[in-house]
Amino acid sequence: MSTMIRVDDASMMFNMSSEKIDNIKEYVIRFVKHELMFKQFWALKHISFELEKGDSLGIVGLNGAGKSTLLKLIAGVMKPTEGTVYTGGGIAPLIELGAGFDDDLSAEENIYLNGAILGYSREYMKERYNDIIEFAELKDFTQIPLKNYSSGMKARLGFAVATMNVPDILILDEVLSVGDYKFQEKSFARTKEILNSGATVMFVSHSVSQVRQVCKKALWLDNGEMKMYGDVEEVCSAYETMA
Numbered sequence: 001m002s003t004m005i006r007v008d009d010a011s012m013m014f015n016m017s018s019e020k021i022d023n024i025k026e027y028v029i030r031f032v033k034h035e036l037m038f039k040q041f042w043a044l045k046h047i048s049f050e051l052e053k054g055d056s057l058g059i060v061g062l063n064g065a066g067k068s069t070l071l072k073l074i075a076g077v078m079k080p081t082e083g084t085v086y087t088g089g090g091i092a093p094l095i096e097l098g099a100g101f102d103d104d105l106s107a108e109e110n111i112y113l114n115g116a117i118l119g120y121s122r123e124y125m126k127e128r129y130n131d132i133i134e135f136a137e138l139k140d141f142t143q144i145p146l147k148n149y150s151s152g153m154k155a156r157l158g159f160a161v162a163t164m165n166v167p168d169i170l171i172l173d174e175v176l177s178v179g180d181y182k183f184q185e186k187s188f189a190r191t192k193e194i195l196n197s198g199a200t201v202m203f204v205s206h207s208v209s210q211v212r213q214v215c216k217k218a219l220w221l222d223n224g225e226m227k228m229y230g231d232v233e234e235v236c237s238a239y240e241t242m243a
């Protein structure tokens with residue numbers, strides 16, 4: 001089996017300003033004078049695990065436990081302060097759906113723009129276009145600027161674009177709770193399809209039942225530390241009774 005994700009003793013530290021500064025001028029003066037006071041905050045501490053092709057890992061934990069931070073390290077959005085993160089394939093990070101969209105452009109323009117950013121040709125995107133619009137259920141809204149979309153419509157478009165291909169690694173941060181009930185079922189089914197095609201999936205959700213349905217393994221994060229890692233049922237039951 002091939003290793004798709006390897007996290008080796010990764011820790012993430014943020015500098016938090018420890019005093020309240022009300023205006024930018026004072027901030028700049030203090031910055032230049034090296035008078036800014038920072039407090040070190042470790043959002044993740046000594047995280048290690050390894051996932052192979054086809055593995056699915058759910059991450060559970062209370063608010064602020066470090067779940068999204070861990071996904072951002074895997075997606076390459078941030079580098080760990082200490083330790084290493086290895087990924088072995090193309091990643092579809094669904095962290096903030098529609099983050100790459102331009103609100104002044106229509107859905108059609110955004111789809112082609114997104115395709116271009118991801119390196120796909122116009123012809124290729126033309127082939128995928130109808131599938132994307134159909135999946136997002138936006139047939140009657142393709143020419144409207146995204147600023148006039150509801151947040152659910154935007155999220156649907158984001159999910160449809162991000163999952164138009166089966167990636168090697170799929171990263172989902174609370175995205176199966178976007179859209180209405182019907183769309184949630186559809187996006188859930190597509191996630192299962194992607195998993196069944198052999199992708200490696202990392203999934204963050206506050207819904208423990210969704211984690212159980214999607215994942216084989218689970219990681220319980222507690223204040224940035226690995227509280228428990230292993231079989232999804234064991235970790236989720238412990239989390240439900242102890243958290």
Ligand SMILES: Nc1ncnc2c1ncn2[C@@H]1O[C@H](COP(=O)(O)OP(=O)(O)OP(=O)(O)O)[C@@H](O)[C@H]1O
Pocket residue numbers: 014015016043061062063064065066067068069070
């Ligand atoms: N860019 C940042 N700068 C400073 N602190 C940050 C930054 N990003 C995250 N944090 C802090 O790191 C901690 C972990 O945040 P994170 O978003 O990973 O938690 P989470 O488990 O995903 O929480 P939630 O369930 O509420 O979404 C929090 O205390 C948060 O305030």
